[in-house]
Amino acid sequence: MKIKNNVFSIPGLGFTFNSKDIKSFSRKIIIIFFYRLALKHDNQFIIFQNSNDPLILKNFLSLNESQIIQTYGSGVDLKKFKFHKLPAGLPIIMIACRINIDKGIREFISAAKQINQNNTVARFVIVGQIDNNCPTPISTDVFNKLVRDAGVEYWGFYEEMHKIIPKCTIAVLPSYYEGMPKFLLEAAACGRPIIATNIPGNNDIVKHGVNGLLVEPKNASSLRIAIEFLINNKNNIKKFSVENRNLAKKLFSLDNVVKKHLDLYGSFEK
Numbered sequence: 092m093k094i095k096n097n098v099f100s101i102p103g104l105g106f107t108f109n110s111k112d113i114k115s116f117s118r119k120i121i122i123i124f125f126y127r128l129a130l131k132h133d134n135q136f137i138i139f140q141n142s143n144d145p146l147i148l149k150n151f152l153s154l155n156e157s158q159i160i161q162t163y164g165s166g167v168d169l170k171k172f173k174f175h176k177l178p179a180g181l182p183i184i185m186i187a188c189r190i191n192i193d194k195g196i197r198e199f200i201s202a203a204k205q206i207n208q209n210n211t212v213a214r215f216v217i218v219g220q221i222d223n224n225c226p227t228p229i230s231t232d233v234f235n236k237l238v239r240d241a242g243v244e245y246w247g248f249y250e251e252m253h254k255i256i257p258k259c260t261i262a263v264l265p266s267y268y269e270g271m272p273k274f275l276l277e278a279a280a281c282g283r284p285i286i287a288t289n290i291p292g293n294n295d296i297v298k299h300g301v302n303g304l305l306v307e308p309k310n311a312s313s314l315r316i317a318i319e320f321l322i323n324n325k326n327n328i329k330k331f332s333v334e335n336r337n338l339a340k341k342l343f344s345l346d347n348v349v350k351k352h353l354d355l356y357g358s359f360e361k
Contacts, residue, residue, distance in 0.1 A: 099138065100138040102140050123151045136355050137158055138355070140292075143295075144291070163342055164270075164348070165348060172280035172339075173281065177283075177329070181212075182213040184259065184261050185262055186265070187262075188219045189219055189220065190217065191222045191229055193225070193226075193266060196234070197237065199263060200215075200217075205312075205315050206319060206322075215243045217246065218247070256274075256278050257281050260283070260328065262284070262285050265306065265308070266288055272293060275297070276339070278335070279343060280335075286321065287303065289307065296343075
């Protein structure tokens, strides 16, 4: 059996391509060198998980549009991440991620503190594990103090996110850069409206005013305004909820992503 196509998968270019420091620049040169060695076949397809990464690599490599395939991460199991009605009672605003500075944790906590400073109008929840092995860590002591002072709830780390996400009213991810954020894909599948920063990866999932709201990165005030808007506009919450489930069925499903891969890997000559 002879393989007709060479298939490569690039989940995300990551911190190196988003940072401007000297170390990252040096790493970038090395990574580009190896990409040039690997991605030089005429009969190749390259799977990307967001729409921005191929644009970046096109600056350094000769890539044809016909060779580029985009998927939405690894897909979401829609049988596991089911549509759930929005919870009653005080709105729960949730962020779920690896806890570090680049995920926008400080902006999330700051927005929560501002919103609830006079009256408690929502519960703010962080789900995840502190990430000390990343380029922008936040110490446990600093994190705990910020959470305590702002009255934010820290629920810790959970494996079974399909049981946790339905507890929230609005899913939030104010990160500085992303590949394809799994939390937002899973939140959409559960029918949760989304507020996220207007960056690659996030804006592949969220269309402003259609299924969520996009805000400026590193801007707690922009995030606060968006959260307050949704809290006070229940019709938008319901509209975004339904739209996200529809988008998940159309674009984010595991079946959709698997089919794309099989169509590529299934191209053989006997």
